[in-house]
Every structure is written in structure tokens, then in C-alpha cells.
Amino acid sequence: MSKLFFMLAASCLFSPVNGQIGINTSNPQGTFHIDGAKDNAATGVPTLVQQANDVVITPQGKLGVGTVVPAENLEVNSGINNSSGVRLTKLPSAAILATDANGTIISGNTESAGVSVTKQKMVSASPSFVLNSGSGAYSFRYTGTATVGGEWQIKVNNGVTRAFNIWDVEYWGQNGVGTSATVYQKRTVKSITPNMWTNLDDNYAGGADEYNVYHVYDLETGAILRFTCTLSDVSGIKESMILEEF
Incomplete structure (x- = not known):
């Protein structure tokens, strides 16, 4: 158990001042920040290129993938024009997306809707x-x-x-x-x-x-x-x- 704790502590850098946790970065930009490629600078806001491999949770509970400043509850920046960066593996070839009564995203291609x-x-x-x-x-x-x-x-x-x-x-x-x-x-x-x-x-x-x-x-x-x-x-x-x- 002590060995596991040491490994986790070594992989995370914790700032006791503001309660931020950074993995692969000593300069977290949110409450929880993962720098996937470990390429962020020690100070300042990461560049757009550096943010491309980052995941951040802000104090407001917003999740950013590919961005450290998500504007919505979930924001994904694929870095590629006309590409969302999101794949719905079990929902291929759906020309229309819809939501069911619970708000779950489903295919809108049905016999009565979608053209x-x-x-x-x-x-x-x-x-x-x-x-x-x-x-x-x-x-x-x-x-x-x-x-x-x-x-x-x-x-x-x-x-x-x-x-x-x-x-x-x-x-x-x-x-x-x-x-x-x-x-x-x-x-x-x-x-x-x-x-x-x-x-x-x-x-x-x-x-x-x-x-x-x-x-x-x-x-x-x-x-x-x-x-x-x-x-x-x-x-x-x-x-x-x-x-x-x-």
C-alpha cells in the first residue's frame, strides 16, 4: 500500500495553497489538470499546441478536453477544423441525432422521423x-x-x-x-x-x-x-x- 501511495504522489503535484492537482504538470490550470504529453511550461497559460493533449476540470465543474478554458460544461477541442473530436462508437451512420425521454443521445433515423x-x-x-x-x-x-x-x-x-x-x-x-x-x-x-x-x-x-x-x-x-x-x-x-x- 505504501508503495502505491508513493507512486501516486510521485505522479501528481499538489498545490496546498489553492487545492489544485496537476498530473504531469506543476502548473495546473484548474482544480484537476492532466498534461498528457507533459509538455506544459512551469508558468503561464499553456499554448494551444500544449493544450491539445490536456484535460482540465475547472472550479465550476466544467470539463475541457484539448482546452484549459472550457466555456461549457463539456468542451472538446479536436484541433482539426470540421472534426468534433467525439466518436459515438455504437451509433455509426446516423444522419440525425436526437435525445430520448431521459436526455440520452440516440439516432434520429426512425420510421416516423428524419429525412x-x-x-x-x-x-x-x-x-x-x-x-x-x-x-x-x-x-x-x-x-x-x-x-x-x-x-x-x-x-x-x-x-x-x-x-x-x-x-x-x-x-x-x-x-x-x-x-x-x-x-x-x-x-x-x-x-x-x-x-x-x-x-x-x-x-x-x-x-x-x-x-x-x-x-x-x-x-x-x-x-x-x-x-x-x-x-x-x-x-x-x-x-x-x-x-x-x-
């Missing part, structure tokens, strides 16, 4: 333009080019091979040549293997005056996708896509 919208404005048709859903679980593209028709495709980015129910409603306009407009409808049930581009159906989308609305149902996860896509003959075939994920 994300992604879009691609009209560009020259090319398979290189890929539209991803808000969760990142699904991707869509058109295989044609500005002069050659192709297929609308889906790629499932996670999970296992599973069944999808796909409804296709296609409007083929007059295109300024006086032909009658046509409406095409088809329902397809198919098994889709993740990480492989798969045609949404066997309808060749080669026309330059087409408007498609696909309703795609992931029968395993319950996800619903509404994929609206357009081909238009504007100085070469142009494509545009709108993707809603429910």
Missing part, C-alpha cells in the same frame, strides 16, 4: 457524378454520357446482400417534336449486393427528355429512398438528381 436531402444540379451526363444519401449508406448515378444513353443505378455501401422493392415512374415528354407524352411504370424486386453498382431496373434510360421518380425500399433496414432524376437535351444530354432518404 435528408442531397442533390446534384444539371450537368453534362457522366457516370463520374455520384449522389450519396445523407447517411452515406446509398449512392446513385447515371451510366450514360452527353451523347450516349445509359441506366440509372444504385450502390449499397454497407450491410449484406438483401432485397429491395423498387418502383419506377417515368415521364417521357414531347421534346418539342409534337409526339405524345408517355408515362412508364414498373415495379422491380431485386437482391442487391453491397459495393456493386446495380441497375435500378431494366428500363433503358436513353431518352433526352425523361423524368424519373424511383421509390426504393430497403426491405431489411426499412430505409425509404425517393430518387428523382432527369435527362434533358440541352446542348447535349444533361442530368440532374435529387435524393431524399427517410
Whole structure:
């Protein structure tokens, strides 16, 4: 026991004047301060680089990670723009976060709540333009080019091979040549293997005056996708896509 106490005492520097405890630092900036890399100066406020590996609890009970001056009850400074520095290991691919009745953070992706919208404005048709859903679980593209028709495709980015129910409603306009407009409808049930581009159906989308609305149902996860896509003959075939994920 005495050996353990000595080791703890050696690793901590205690200031009896203000009751502060510092681990790896003789210059604690809060009631409890850990200098992870033991790189802080003996006096003054640590630099931002030095604070990056620090953890502090202030006299007000605020916890700072990567900062010694937390402004909220919990503040995490990852030091990297657009990165929170917080990982919820058991809550991956949640496009929406919510809280339950107890205030616990949960996924907001449910059957009755949560929708994300992604879009691609009209560009020259090319398979290189890929539209991803808000969760990142699904991707869509058109295989044609500005002069050659192709297929609308889906790629499932996670999970296992599973069944999808796909409804296709296609409007083929007059295109300024006086032909009658046509409406095409088809329902397809198919098994889709993740990480492989798969045609949404066997309808060749080669026309330059087409408007498609696909309703795609992931029968395993319950996800619903509404994929609206357009081909238009504007100085070469142009494509545009709108993707809603429910």
C-alpha cells in the first residue's frame, strides 16, 4: 500500500495553497489538470499546441478536453477544423441525432422521423457524378454520357446482400417534336449486393427528355429512398438528381 501511495504522489503535484492537482504538470490550470504529453511550461497559460493533449476540470465543474478554458460544461477541442473530436462508437451512420425521454443521445433515423436531402444540379451526363444519401449508406448515378444513353443505378455501401422493392415512374415528354407524352411504370424486386453498382431496373434510360421518380425500399433496414432524376437535351444530354432518404 505504501508503495502505491508513493507512486501516486510521485505522479501528481499538489498545490496546498489553492487545492489544485496537476498530473504531469506543476502548473495546473484548474482544480484537476492532466498534461498528457507533459509538455506544459512551469508558468503561464499553456499554448494551444500544449493544450491539445490536456484535460482540465475547472472550479465550476466544467470539463475541457484539448482546452484549459472550457466555456461549457463539456468542451472538446479536436484541433482539426470540421472534426468534433467525439466518436459515438455504437451509433455509426446516423444522419440525425436526437435525445430520448431521459436526455440520452440516440439516432434520429426512425420510421416516423428524419429525412435528408442531397442533390446534384444539371450537368453534362457522366457516370463520374455520384449522389450519396445523407447517411452515406446509398449512392446513385447515371451510366450514360452527353451523347450516349445509359441506366440509372444504385450502390449499397454497407450491410449484406438483401432485397429491395423498387418502383419506377417515368415521364417521357414531347421534346418539342409534337409526339405524345408517355408515362412508364414498373415495379422491380431485386437482391442487391453491397459495393456493386446495380441497375435500378431494366428500363433503358436513353431518352433526352425523361423524368424519373424511383421509390426504393430497403426491405431489411426499412430505409425509404425517393430518387428523382432527369435527362434533358440541352446542348447535349444533361442530368440532374435529387435524393431524399427517410
